[in-house]
Structures are given as structure tokens and as C-alpha cells.
Amino acid sequence: AQSVTQLGSHVSVSEGALVLLRCNYSSSVPPYLFWYVQYPNQGLQLLLKYTSAATLVKGINGFEAEFKKSETSFHLTKPSAHMSDAAEYFCAVSFNAGNMLTFGGGTRLMVKP
């Protein structure tokens, strides 16, 4: 069975600081991996996805994530946080390019001025 663990339900950073949101997965076959962002009172929006091409994936709004098979990780990073990055972020895994997604519990990112 596949599963996703997001370490840290809340992360707080200062504006301009590095953002690091952690995601570890378990999957018996090569996974497809996704990061979604949810702004208050909105649906989820895709930030980026890994589908077995380049291991470093660049997404929207300056975010990127690196697939590390040896660590079963897909951590999300952004070099410099902006106030507008405050949102909830979800990591998700799928066996088959997304027809069935398993989500992590989410990490709420807070950005301090």
C-alpha cells in the first residue's frame, strides 16, 4: 500500500528565509509524486509533479522539489519565502500518473514579516 507522511503540521518561517516542507512516501512501485497548495477557502492547486523524468522538479511560484529514491523523499523548497506563500501544502503519491492520489496530512506554512 502507498502512504505519504508530511513531517510537521505547521512550519513558520520569516519572510526571505528558506522554505523546506518535508514529504516521505512509501510505495512498492516507482511513484508519481505531487505537491499541491491550498490557499484559504479555496480548492487545491498543483504546484509541481514528478513523473519519472528529471529528479529535480521546478514548479510555480519559485518552488521546487527533489525526488530522492534512496531516502523515499520528495521535499518541497523555496529559497526565499514571501508573505503570499502562506497556505497549506499537501504532498501526494500515485502509482499510475494520478488516477488515484494518496495525500499526506498537510503542512500549514506561516510566513512572518
Place this chain on the structure above:
Amino acid sequence: IAGITQAPTSQILAAGRRMTLRCTQDMRHNAMYWYRQDLGLGLRLIHYSNTAGTTGKGEVPDGYSVSRANTDDFPLTLASAVPSQTSVYFCASSRTGEGEQFFGPGTRLTVL
């Protein structure tokens, strides 16, 4: 319509009542999904449909039913609502075989 719409935006419902949450997409996506979002649990799949005329059970299907009469619509029905079904419900769609799922704005349901 652009993307996925859900109705109602929010609803307060008495326990035991029947409720249908509506979802419509205009992207001609084959696959559609219903999730519930609860604090600390992320999104959990309730039901899905890979194509019109077919449906399947997700992780938490009990107490819910769906139908897929056509490509665009995927209603979710609570036959007899219970307080544990208080949640935010999201509908999503995707092209079969592609990674990205597109989400609606959600329905906030409170069952008293």
C-alpha cells in the same frame, strides 16, 4: 463555466436528512473524484469514476453514494447524514493517465 464548480458552497444539515452535493466540470475529463478534507488527515478519497457510467469506492465510502450519468456531472449523495460527515468536500477531475487532478472550490458541510 471554467474548470470545476461545486454547489452549494456551504450547508448546515440536520442529522438524518438526505443531501446531494453537486459537481460539474467543463474540461471533458474522463476521471472524477470526491474527497473529504478533515484537519490533520489531509484529503481522503470517498468515491471515484474513471469514465461515465462507472464508479468505484475510495478509502472512506461508507454513508456516501455517487453516480456518473455523463462526463460532466458527478453528484455525491449522503442518504442519511450523520455528524461525523461534517467536513469540507472537494470534487476533482483529471484526464485518464495524466498526473494532475483539478479541484473545485469545495463545499463546507455541517451536520448537526
